[in-house]
Amino acid sequence: MPSDPQVQLLLTGNEIMSGDTVDSNSAMIALRLADIGLGVYRKVTVGDDSALLREELEAMAGQADTVIVNGGLGPTVDDLTAEVLAAAAGVGLVEHPEALAHLEDWCARRNLPLNAANRKQALLPAGARVIPNPVGSAVGFELALGDCRVICTPGVPGELRRMLDTIVDELGRSLARTAQRHILRLQTFGLGESTAQQMISDALPDWPAAVELGFRAGAPQMEIKLAVTDAADLPQRDRCERQLRQLFGDHIIGEGDTQLAARVLELLQARGETLTTAESCTGGLIASMLTRIPGSSAGFHAGFVTYANDIKTAVLGVQQTTLATHGAVSEQVVREMALGALERSGADYAIAVSGIAGPEGGTEDKPVGTVWLAWGSVDKLQTACLLWPVERGLFQTVVAAAALDMVRRRLLGIASEPRYFSQRRAR
């Protein structure tokens, strides 16, 4: 079994260097390489500067088995890839009949003349092999530079995507094996990265070296990744997984890309039940998180954004006296919001949220970051008051997620409180 080739990426383009364009191409390439078990060792990005580009290309080709170059294949003067690769290989640029035929066809189908700028895209290093571009005008190409295989790809994401089908397929076949990194991803909510790391260090001091552990803290979820390179280490990974599941228990939402909203909808659908939302400080975000999921209409029919007090009364039937006595951010009000939403929507479960997102509106008694949640059914409505004193947008995101997490726990029959309650509970 041959060892993995070392792959490096070389990206070129002034627009990615200046920050005017965010590079998503290298992520696309890395994800596709991961499908055939290849990692990217190193990535270098430079502007449209032929001397620097050549220097980086030569350095990379001296280290790596495969270099994928992205960008610089277009028709304009700042597209330098073919010229630089030819110079590095000590060959000339020649018009490739296959590339020219592609260009002629591409122009003809668009009723465009083949102008000089376009024709430049048929000039490739002598000896290069053409990689077809099913969507754009510029073909890709491949050439050996010493022992290194250099593959040049277009910067337009839609063209790159299609060309990667060919490239990844060929690379996979040339590896002539099925070796692949075995990755398991667990999605969690309510654990910080440092808390998770500390819990693992404390509880599992003998973590095996073969099992790579990674964390990705997003808002609102955190991903824990377990990876092994050798299939023989899978039993070790499985043991680690069982240990993590014991350690983090009901903070684990699911595997892969599972999102809280999708998990809640899945649990609802399995029971043929529905959820409604009554939102004040989250302002429609919970409804939006739910409806972003395809097929959400099975479990979610109605949501209410009652941002003003009189709307809480008019739309959800919250008593004016309740608002006057306890204030809009109170247990009594979120209870009445939830009950009003349940009655008006006919849903089985409700989430109600009222809090102070800031930056204005806090008081000594109820500072910015205070939020009351109610969740559950007409029979059993639960409530909690939490304190999350963070920036407005993040507050809305974590509160919306916490509300969905409460419903997830309820639907799963989890009785214990989440860890974050002990830290966040305000009263």
Added chain:
Amino acid sequence: MPSDPQVQLLLTGNEIMSGDTVDSNSAMIALRLADIGLGVYRKVTVGDDSALLREELEAMAGQADTVIVNGGLGPTVDDLTAEVLAAAAGVGLVEHPEALAHLEDWCARRNLPLNAANRKQALLPAGARVIPNPVGSAVGFELALGDCRVICTPGVPGELRRMLDTIVDELGRSLARTAQRHILRLQTFGLGESTAQQMISDALPDWPAAVELGFRAGAPQMEIKLAVTDAADLPQRDRCERQLRQLFGDHIIGEGDTQLAARVLELLQARGETLTTAESCTGGLIASMLTRIPGSSAGFHAGFVTYANDIKTAVLGVQQTTLATHGAVSEQVVREMALGALERSGADYAIAVSGIAGPEGGTEDKPVGTVWLAWGSVDKLQTACLLWPVERGLFQTVVAAAALDMVRRRLLGIASEPRYFSQRRAR
């Protein structure tokens, strides 16, 4: 006037190497450096591998005047930046009192214990200078490596953004010159990048070389940037701005970071009026975009997410016969949704949206991407049917933005139709 320092970026993180995360931090850094007239010469990205990280850091420090390292400051074992910089500098890691005080304060404000994993974030290379982090737990730091200034920053975008205020300010002052790019940013909605570029090429062939033109296409807005380096060229920039305003007219939402939702709320507040939302396919996203803006409660009191047909009837009073005759995605239904929302909320203006977000639910007559919008007041309700056949999440985003854009145009008294109507109008 000293010459520009050469700046290089070193990014670290398995999640960006694997493609699981698209790196937007380096674009943020480059854009901020551009504000003080600095370009980025070269950018290298590696995973959480201390040997490789050290090799790259030492090579960069040998070439560049300033290296900005991004990522690897967190509390977990895969956060290696401090350790690697210390090793490269030949110094130890020591607990910095300033960093520790920050961590203690950060934990105290969140009612969290300061655990060992967090405490790791106070271990910095001896002699490093702390850069405050106003939002997160990990401070940044700076240390000289030979003649090179190495600045280490956190990978969390919200933390990096705030820390760059300090860093860019200091770098600008240390350049000891006032050279600074004079940048004007215009936010637009409803123009594609290539359309905008073509319109400018056609209408303004004599664009002055001194005025740099840049585009940044986001979803849903596109930013157009005009920059000059020399203040003497400001009159030229002003002339370009006037020409662009003429060319793109009412597609320009505002300057700087102005968002559609913020602009709509600003226009409402100036008139003391309010807006309500009745959402089907956007599922709460419009309400969420509005309530994400601080102070939105002045112009937005109530929103309705009526995802199911019977909820459109029960909550907004849409006639069952209207639904049966015309279907949920129809002009008649969005009209009745808007009128129902106006009546129930007492708002001055309404937005109503009903469409097919996909991936399921399309028909030959109403394919995925079809959406009916209604907007306006009881006196004057306008409608349009558009077709935006894109992925579900993007569909929701552009439709929500188009709906807000319609209200913006209405509040500004713009009678002409936006350009995208001619391309997107379905009937």
